[in-house]
Structure formats: structure tokens, C-alpha cells
Amino acid sequence: MQTTASAGTGSPFGALKGLRVIELGQLIAGPFCGQLMADHGAEVIKIEQPKLGDPMREWGRGKPVWWPVLARNKKSITLDLRQPEGQQILKDLVAKADFLLENFRPGTLEKWGLGYDVLSAINPGLIMIRVSGYGQTGPYAQKAGYGSIGEAMGGMRNLAGDPSLPPSRAGLSIGDSLAATYACLGALMALHHRHMTGRGQVVDSAIYEAVLAMMESTVPEYTEGGYIRERTGSILPKVAPSNVYTTRDGELLIGANQDSVFGRLAEAMGRPELAKDPRYATHHARGEHQAELDDLINDWTRGLSTAEVMALMDLFGVPAGKIFKTPDMLEDPQFKAREALVHVAHPEFRNLMMQNAFPKLSETPGQVGWPGPALGAHNAEIYGGLLGLSESEIAALAGKGII
Incomplete structure (x- = not known):
């Protein structure tokens, strides 16, 4: 099985090499989109709250092993976006970025003076990727919206599980991951549009809509025939065996x-x-x-x-x-032949295995270059190298709790 290299200063691989993503937000719905882009070579600079970091750093069964997967190939910097100096630094980063990815509740960036109108004035080619429960508009936009709620609203939960039991879940964060995948798809559509016009735009991915997109013909089954699909357990009715x-x-x-x-x-x-x-x-x-x-x-x-x-x-x-x-996956010859699972070097975990980068591209394959980094591991590289701040300026920002 493939063994990955340690972190370098960039991503010398992948179809998205040369593109820069500023990732805000936390948990799964936004960061999984960042993972997909980082898997294929984009430089993803993840911004985290100083001293706290993304809660995903603590998630996992037993040891916190989710973070090394979700934040792989990313660079971590700390920055307090609630402070004016932190907001200005974000603007400086946006000036040098292709994408800004966030999954805050709608209106949060606007409250901080960091809405798309402000950031696109700095960088007209900026593509802002926004992932939320209900989307950026509509009467539900301001409601708290977790993936499980989006799965229920989009219709998936009603179809999951045994018909004799209450609606179930898949055992995975499907709603969050679907919304992130559609966000990534939308970002690449917007990138093509920018190639033609030079202009960026907003990608608005809602969890409930990403789930709804997976619902096959359930809507016309009702509008044309009055049929409401229900839970059927391990079978699809009338499809046998x-x-x-x-x-x-x-x-x-x-x-x-x-x-x-x-x-x-x-x-x-x-x-x-x-x-x-x-x-x-x-x-x-x-x-x-x-x-x-x-x-x-x-x-x-x-x-x-x-x-x-x-x-x-x-x-x-x-x-x-x-x-x-x-x-079964670890021993299966198909998994081994296609390197579907990879071993990733990690300073703490001795036998860290995870899924590889998908899909496979023949000329510009993605890869797992390094696992999720320590909090603020790339502060010096990004603030000193990308933004050109001196060591004393970086130290002063750290002393004030801004980074």
C-alpha cells in the first residue's frame, strides 16, 4: 500500500495545483469540501480560532483520528476573525486567493464586515463557497441547520431503515458530505466561468438541497401518481431479486x-x-x-x-x-491493487490508515500528502512568507491573541 510523504511547503501534485483556498468554518460540511480540493492539489489554508481550533480535532472513536483525515493536505493558521485586525488580515489573504470556503450560519461573515460585496471588491475573481443548512436565502436561512436536519428535510431520513421502526440514519454524516461535495462541484463550475469572464461568484450549497438532489424520482412519483415512497429496509419494492x-x-x-x-x-x-x-x-x-x-x-x-x-x-x-x-477492506485484493487505502505518516499515530484521494485521474492524480496538521502549524509560512510579515509583527499579533 502507498505510504505518503511528510508535509512540504506546497502541493506538488493534482489537477488543482496552483489554486489557493482560504477555509473558514468548522466541523464537516465546509471542511470536507476543503479536503476534496486539497486532495487534488489546491493549497488549502485553514483558519482556526486561536487556542481552540476546529472541534473536529477532538472527534473520533477513542483516539481523535478524524482530524488527520478531514484536514489532510491542508495548512493550519490561527486567526481571530472577531477582531478588526484579524478581519484585515483575512482581507489580505483573500487578495491572494482563488476561493474562500465557509460554513458559518448565513450572515456571520456580513456581521464581521466580510461579506462577498466587500471581499469581491478586493478580489473580483474571488469565488466564495458557502455551505449551510438551508442556503443563504429564504425564510429558514437564519435557522441552525445540522446535517441530520437537512437529511430529514431533504427526504432521506424517511426512506432510511426498517419500515417497522422509526426513521434511521446511515451511520455517517451523509447530509454534510453531500453538501460539501456539491459545494466542490459548484466551485469548479465557477472556476470555469471565471476562466471565461474573469469574474468570481458565490456558490451557495444547502444541505437539504444536496440531499434532495439524491431523491431520484420521488417528487414526480407523488405529483404525477400520488405515490409517497416509504421505508422498505433492505429491498426496493418490485425490484427482485x-x-x-x-x-x-x-x-x-x-x-x-x-x-x-x-x-x-x-x-x-x-x-x-x-x-x-x-x-x-x-x-x-x-x-x-x-x-x-x-x-x-x-x-x-x-x-x-x-x-x-x-x-x-x-x-x-x-x-x-x-x-x-x-x-475486510484492509485485506481485500481490489482495495490493495487500486491503493484505495493508504498509510499516512503521523507523529502520534503509528499505523494511521485512511481512504485515498478520489476519483483517480490518469494525468494529474490526487494524493494524501500529509495528515491534518497541528493548530497554527503554518503560521510562520503563511504570515511570514505569503503576507510578508516580519517575525516581530507575527509575535505582536500572537501577543494580542489575534493569531
Whole structure:
């Protein structure tokens, strides 16, 4: 598996090499967008409150290992944006930046005199990336909006979980991460527009809208047919067979809902006649007999080990797979061949592993250059090198608690 290098003065890799992002905000919704951009070579300068830092520095199961992932490839500086001197320093940084990324509650930057009208006057090409619960406008804009609320409002929570239980969650911060991903997508769209016009703009990514974008045809299903999609657990209604099946020593997913694929599954089961049975011969018929078909397949898989079922599925060309946990990922040959997981050198954690930079680009691949840095680790580099402040000026700012 790939072992990454230690932090340097810049990012000598990636399609976004040469671009500079000033990252404000904290937690996940904004910083994950910064991570995506840093993964592909952008210089991401993360601004944190002096002495406190991003709360993500303390998050994780047991040891605080989330920060090394979320802040990887970034540079950390401290700056108090609530003080006029700190606000002026941010303006100086913006003059030398391509993007400003923030996920404060809407109106916070304006309260500090740092709205887009002010910052774009300093740098007309600036692209401001704004991530929030409800977006920058509308009657809910000022409400507190966490990812979980956006998932509920966008419709995802109503569809997650077993239908006999209350709405569930995916076990991950999907709403935050989706909003950050759309923010990154919007930033690159705005960058293309700037290439053509020279002008920056505001990218407004709302968590509930990022979730809504994932909701497939649920809206027209209701407006055209009066149908409201509800929780269905491990299946999609009328799409069969596609479910989790129990084996002698575990469980696995099989997806054979296309006619030709179901025919191959029937052969693998030693039951080729099933593909011609009127109850299962077509997509519609299998959907109407979904429960009994799942029971029939479960009866077969229960008599075999997971490895035996997987071998048959591969032999007959039927999509199937184990339900992976982290130990499975660490040992899987596909993960190893594509370096999907990387070992990252860290001063505290001896065996720090994390997901690699995605997607893979053939000419300008991203990478994990270094883990999330210590608080203020790049103060001297950014304030002294980028802004040209002297050591005495930097020390004076630190003495006043501004950095």
C-alpha cells in the first residue's frame, strides 16, 4: 500500500495545483469540501480560532483520528476573525486567493464586515463557497441547520431503515458530505466561468438541497401518481431479486433483478427452470412475487458458505458482494491493487490508515500528502512568507491573541 510523504511547503501534485483556498468554518460540511480540493492539489489554508481550533480535532472513536483525515493536505493558521485586525488580515489573504470556503450560519461573515460585496471588491475573481443548512436565502436561512436536519428535510431520513421502526440514519454524516461535495462541484463550475469572464461568484450549497438532489424520482412519483415512497429496509419494492441473503457463515448481497442476470442466477442455483416460471420470468412478475423469491434464494444460500456463493456468482456473472467492514477492506485484493487505502505518516499515530484521494485521474492524480496538521502549524509560512510579515509583527499579533 502507498505510504505518503511528510508535509512540504506546497502541493506538488493534482489537477488543482496552483489554486489557493482560504477555509473558514468548522466541523464537516465546509471542511470536507476543503479536503476534496486539497486532495487534488489546491493549497488549502485553514483558519482556526486561536487556542481552540476546529472541534473536529477532538472527534473520533477513542483516539481523535478524524482530524488527520478531514484536514489532510491542508495548512493550519490561527486567526481571530472577531477582531478588526484579524478581519484585515483575512482581507489580505483573500487578495491572494482563488476561493474562500465557509460554513458559518448565513450572515456571520456580513456581521464581521466580510461579506462577498466587500471581499469581491478586493478580489473580483474571488469565488466564495458557502455551505449551510438551508442556503443563504429564504425564510429558514437564519435557522441552525445540522446535517441530520437537512437529511430529514431533504427526504432521506424517511426512506432510511426498517419500515417497522422509526426513521434511521446511515451511520455517517451523509447530509454534510453531500453538501460539501456539491459545494466542490459548484466551485469548479465557477472556476470555469471565471476562466471565461474573469469574474468570481458565490456558490451557495444547502444541505437539504444536496440531499434532495439524491431523491431520484420521488417528487414526480407523488405529483404525477400520488405515490409517497416509504421505508422498505433492505429491498426496493418490485425490484427482485436484490437483497441481503444469509449464508452458512454470514450474509451477502445479490443483485439479479435484470432478466438475463436472473437467468444466470437460476443456473448457478441449479434451478434453470426458475427463469421460465411465469412467476419469475419477467421483471414485473418477479416484483409481484418478491417475498417468495427472496425466501427461495435464502433457502439456497443458507446451505452454502459465503465463499461458495461468491464463487458461483463470479462463475455465472451475477453481481454479488460481501458486506464489508474495515478489516475486510484492509485485506481485500481490489482495495490493495487500486491503493484505495493508504498509510499516512503521523507523529502520534503509528499505523494511521485512511481512504485515498478520489476519483483517480490518469494525468494529474490526487494524493494524501500529509495528515491534518497541528493548530497554527503554518503560521510562520503563511504570515511570514505569503503576507510578508516580519517575525516581530507575527509575535505582536500572537501577543494580542489575534493569531
